[in-house]
Each structure stands twice: as structure tokens, then as C-alpha cells.
Amino acid sequence: MSFELLIDILIATVPLMLIFATVFAFTTWLERKALARIQNRIGPNKVGIPCTRIGLFGLGQPTADGIKMIFKENIVPTGADRLFHLLAPILALIPSMLVLCFLPLDFPWLNENSVKAFLLDGAVIFFFAITGLNTLAVFMAGWASRNKYSLLGGMRAVAQMISYEIPLVLSAVIVVMMVGSLDAAEIAGEQKGGNWFVFYPWGFAAFVIFFIAALAETNRSPFDLPEAESEIIAGYFTEYSGFKFALFFLAEYIAMFAISGLAVTLFLGGGDGPGLAVLPWLSVIWFLAKIFALIAVMIWLRGTLPRLRVDQLMGFAWKFMLPLSILNIFVAGFAWHAKQLDSQFIMVITWVISLAVLYGAASGLNQLNRGKVRPREYKYAE
Amino acid sequence: MNEEISFWILSAIAVLGALVAVRKRNLIHGVFALLVFFAGLSGLFLLLLAEFIAAVQVLVYIGAVGVLLLFAIMLTERVAGDDDRRMISRGWSWGLLAAAAVFVVLLLRPIQQLPSQDAAQPIKPSVEALGHKLINPYVVTLEVLALLLTAALIGAVTAAQGLRMPKEEDSPE
Numbered sequence: 113m114s115f116e117l118l119i120d121i122l123i124a125t126v127p128l129m130l131i132f133a134t135v136f137a138f139t140t141w142l143e144r145k146a147l148a149r150i151q152n153r154i155g156p157n158k159v160g161i162p163c164t165r166i167g168l169f170g171l172g173q174p175t176a177d178g179i180k181m182i183f184k185e186n187i188v189p190t191g192a193d194r195l196f197h198l199l200a201p202i203l204a205l206i207p208s209m210l211v212l213c214f215l216p217l218d219f220p221w222l223n224e225n226s227v228k229a230f231l232l233d234g235a236v237i238f239f240f241a242i243t244g245l246n247t248l249a250v251f252m253a254g255w256a257s258r259n260k261y262s263l264l265g266g267m268r269a270v271a272q273m274i275s276y277e278i279p280l281v282l283s284a285v286i287v288v289m290m291v292g293s294l295d296a297a298e299i300a301g302e303q304k305g306g307n308w309f310v311f312y313p314w315g316f317a318a319f320v321i322f323f324i325a326a327l328a329e330t331n332r333s334p335f336d337l338p339e340a341e342s343e344i345i346a347g348y349f350t351e352y353s354g355f356k357f358a359l360f361f362l363a364e365y366i367a368m369f370a371i372s373g374l375a376v377t378l379f380l381g382g383g384d385g386p387g388l389a390v391l392p393w394l395s396v397i398w399f400l401a402k403i404f405a406l407i408a409v410m411i412w413l414r415g416t417l418p419r420l421r422v423d424q425l426m427g428f429a430w431k432f433m434l435p436l437s438i439l440n441i442f443v444a445g446f447a448w449h450a451k452q453l454d455s456q457f458i459m460v461i462t463w464v465i466s467l468a469v470l471y472g473a474a475s476g477l478n479q480l481n482r483g484k485v486r487p488r489e490y491k492y493a494e
Numbered sequence: 495m496n497e498e499i500s501f502w503i504l505s506a507i508a509v510l511g512a513l514v515a516v517r518k519r520n521l522i523h524g525v526f527a528l529l530v531f532f533a534g535l536s537g538l539f540l541l542l543l544a545e546f547i548a549a550v551q552v553l554v555y556i557g558a559v560g561v562l563l564l565f566a567i568m569l570t571e572r573v574a575g576d577d578d579r580r581m582i583s584r585g586w587s588w589g590l591l592a593a594a595a596v597f598v599v600l601l602l603r604p605i606q607q608l609p610s611q612d613a614a615q616p617i618k619p620s621v622e623a624l625g626h627k628l629i630n631p632y633v634v635t636l637e638v639l640a641l642l643l644t645a646a647l648i649g650a651v652t653a654a655q656g657l658r659m660p661k662e663e664d665s666p667e
Binding site: 193196233234237238240241242244245247250251252255267293294318425 | 522523526529545546549550552553556557560561562565567621622
């Protein structure tokens with residue numbers, strides 16, 4: 113391998129890791145601050161510049177947390193499978209990091225000829241294939257800990273992730289169908305100039321389904337049953353401490369960035385935004401800003417919504433999201449054929465019909481599911 | 495040169511994964527070793543510029559089949575068998591013979607015919623070409639397969655529901 117190629121590869125990949133790892137530290141701080149504000153607390157406000165009393169709103173907290181995590185003792189339970197206990201956090205981190213390559217981030221230092229991190233025809237398919245590996249890492253962690261709460265958390269995570277992956281992929285299929293390509297850069301390019309897919313009826317419905325499924329995929333509240341602390345301690349990472357725990361934490365946040373990045377690519381126009389004609393490098397800033405907006409919504413939801421019950425979680429995925437996303441594919445197909453006719457009047461009609469069908473289907477499914485969720489039956493308690 | 499190094503690394507990963515998957519008594523270790531084998535195979539597909547097949551390999555085999563195997567294992571009783579017992583049964587010579595026969599019948603001729611040439615030229619939009627192939631000449635096959643899978647799904651649901659029926663009488667007291 114030639115030296116120049118190595119340098120090119122490093123230029124293409126290292127910024128991705130650096131940016132997202134730095135942003136991760138900042139996001140943990142932001143999340144704690146925002147949650148504290150929602151819960152009428154102050155949140156981290158002590159750690160700032162060392163050896164002074166300058167607090168900087170607690171911005172030093174991530175660094176302090178990182179140092180603490182690294183120096184904490186690594187405890188492995190006696191009955192645990194030592195190899196898998198070690199491998200699970202690594203296996204959780206690798207897919208989350210790897211899928212960052214598929215996001216169409218146009219860094220200004222990359223030109224047409226330079227090596228792209230990963231330019232693939234089927235970037236969207238690769239994204240879903242590789243994020244699916246997270247499930248295995250979670251299961252591995254739960255099984256290797258030899259702890260019943262860990263195993264329960266692992267099984268919950270697997271059931272939840274494979275259920276919500278279906279609406280997630282089906283809502284992405286709609287965009288792939290409309291663009292006619294699986295290439296992330298091409299999908300983002302199609303939405304140039306404010307033509308974002310979220311502004312169409314089918315696109316909006318798909319975006320909402322995608323976002324909810326993405327919350328479940330990354331085990332975020334209100335779908336954080338695998339780590340429900342009131343029921344199963346900390347779920348699959350109950351038996352993890354120190355740096356391995358930090359790796360799980362990092363993996364969860366990077367997965368959040370990655371899936372938000374895919375949502376931005378598919379529905380929110382990628383790096384599209386005002387001022388691109390004057391300053392082309394703004395597209396990276398817009399992309400990251402949109403990711404941050406989605407992350408902020410996730411934090412907001414975590415502070416606001418209570419956790420779902422297991423039966424509600426499964427029912428929501430299979431009885432509401434799945435039928436709605438399949439119907440949405442039909443609506444999108446109808447809209448695609450209407451677009452070929454190229455007539456203003458038909459476009460308006462399409463909009464009205466799509467909105468009516470989607471709204472009717474959503475409220476109808478809601479009515480059908482109402483009353484099916486019975487109050488909880490206590491088998492072993494009163 | 496780079497491709498050659500990658501090929502040897504990926505082949506080593508795949509072969510080691512397959513060997514461990516066969517030899518381990520612990521079922522969970524076996525499944526994860528099998529997944530390593532699938533991952534190595536998907537890397538080999540990438541090396542052959544068949545990126546869509548590589549993605550599907552990861553999606554279907556590692557994602558779906560792996561999780562399915564893990565679910566099935568969680569329903570079995572003794573997951574961790576003892577590693578001390580040797581995994582060689584009495585009929586091993588017959589197995590070896592069958593493997594050799596399969597190798598000779600299926601693989602020997604293609605391997606002999608294989609020209610020592612560079613990797614194939616990249617087909618420009620490979621996913622698109624595949625899509626056209628699936629929809630145009632093979633659409634009937636695709637539909638029949640879909641019908642078969644749907645039938646299997648309905649059958650699975652029916653089987654699962656039939657199991658639950660006689661349990662109604664005993665109350666959870």
C-alpha cells in the first residue's frame with residue numbers, strides 16, 4: 113500500500129471519528145443539562161477549568177466523567193463468559209462507528225478525486241445491514257454477564273430491535289422508491305433547493321414513522337425497556353463498569369448520531385440549506401445542525417414521556433407502525449405515478465387524497481387498537 | 495497486491511470461524527463463530543465487487559439468521575455443553591467421504607477452469623442492474639418465492655396459535 117493512499121484514507125476517516133466523538137462528549141453534557149432543566153434542577157455546573165472556580169456551566173463534566181470511567185475498576189462477574197463480556201462493548205461500538213461512513217458529509221477538504229470514506233451504490237442497504245449488528249452486541253452483553261436481569265434486558269432488546277427494524281426499513285424504502293437509487297449522496301442531491309421529502313404527505317408520514325422506529329432502535333426513551341431501571345436494574349449492561357460501560361454509552365450515542373444522520377439524508381435534505389451557493393462548505397454545518405436538532409428532540413422526548421410497557425411496545429410496532437408504513441408505500445407509489453403526469457391540478461388532488469388516506473388510516477388504526485391494551489394483570493403480586 | 499492481502503486475511507477469518515463453529519460445544523459460542531464466518535464471507539463478496547450481495551449477506555445471514563439461531567438456542571435447555579468431550583462421532587470416515595465427493599462433483603471443475611486473472615471489471619450500477627433483472631425476466635420466480643414465504647408465515651402463525659389453546663383451563667393461582 114502506497115504512503116499517499118494511506119494518508120488519503122486517514123484524511124477521509126479520521127475527521128468522522130474525531131467530530132462525532134467530540135460531539136458525543138458535548139451531547140452528554142447537553143442531555144444532562146436539558147433533562148435537569150425539564151425536571152427543575154440545575155444539572156452539572158461545577159466542573160469547569162481545573163484549579164479555578166470558573167464553572168463554565170459545567171462544560172468540563174464530560175472530561176471528568178471520561179477520566180473517572182477510565183480509572184474505574186473493571187469488574188467481571190465470576191460466572192461470566194470472560195471473552196464475550198469483553199467483546200460485547202467493542203462489537204456494540206464498531207457498527208455504530210462504521211455506519212458514519214455512509215452519511216453524505218461533503219467535507220471541504222475532500223474533492224472529486226480524493227478517497228471517500230465509503231462510496232457505495234447501496235449505501236442505504238449497507239446502513240441497515242450494519243446497524244442490525246447492534247442487536248447481536250446487546251444480546252452478547254446480556255448473555256455473557258450470567259445475570260438474569262442482564263439476560264432479560266438482552267432478550268427485550270433483541271425483540272424490540274427486530275420489531276422496529278421493519279417499519280424503519282419500510283419507511284426508508286419509500287424514499288429509495290421515489291429517488292430510484294440506494295446511494296445516499298444521490299438521495300441527498302435529489303432534495304437540493306428546499307425540495308425536502310419531509311414536505312410531502314408521504315414523506316412526512318414516513319419521517320414520523322422513521323423517527324419513532326429510530327428511537328426504539330437506539331433504545332432511547334420512551335422505548336428504553338432493555339435498560340428500564342425500575343424493572344431490570346440496568347438491563348443488558350447491569351454487570352458492566354468502568355471503560356466497558358463507557359464504550360456502551362459511546363456506542364449508544366454514536367448510533368443516535370448515525371440514525372439521525374440517515375434521517376437527515378433521507379427526509380431533511382442532507383446538507384441542503386440557505387447560503388450554499390456562496391459558501392459550499394456550509395453543507396457540513398447544515399448537516400450537523402440538523403442532526404443536532406433531531407438529537408434535541410430525542411432529549412426532549414426523554415424528559416417528557418413515560419416508558420412504554422412491553423405489550424404496548426410490541427403492539428405499537430406490529431399493529432400500528434407496520435400497517436401504516438405499508439400503506440404509506442402504496443400512497444407514495446400513487447404519488448409517483450401522479451408526478452409523471454406533470455400537471456398542477458393532479459398534484460393538488462394527489463396531495464389531498466394522500467393526506468386524507470394517511471390521516472384516515474392513522475386514526476382508523478388508532479380506533480382499532482383502542483381497548484385492545486388491557487390493564488396490567490398481576491400474576492405474582494397484588 | 496492489496497486485494498491479495500485482504501483476500502488471505504478474510505479467508506483466514508472465514509475458515510477459522512467455520513472451524514470454531516463446528517468444534518465448539520457451547521452453542522452460543524458456536525453461533526457467534528458462525529457469524530464471524532458469515533462476516534468473512536461478506537468481506538470476500540466485497541472484494542469481488544459484489545457489494546449488494548455483501549450487504550444482503552450481512553443483512554440476512556448475520557442480522558436475521560443469527561438472531562433466529564439465538565432465539566432458538568434460548569429455548570433449548572443445555573446451552574453450554576462440556577468442552578471436554580471430543581466432537582468426533584463414529585461415522586466420521588463416511589462424512590469425510592461425502593465431503594470429498596461433494597468437492598469433486600461440484601467444485602473441482604470450476605476451480606480447474608478458473609483462469610488466473612484479475613478481479614472482474616466493476617459493473618457500473620450493480621444494484622440497479624439487479625433490480626431490473628429481478629423485475630423483468632425473473633418476476634414470476636420472485637412472486638412464487640414471495641407466495642411461498644407468505645404461506646410459511648401463515649403456517650407459523652397457525653402453529654403458534656394452535657399450541658396456546660389447551661392452556662386456558664388452569665388459572666395462574
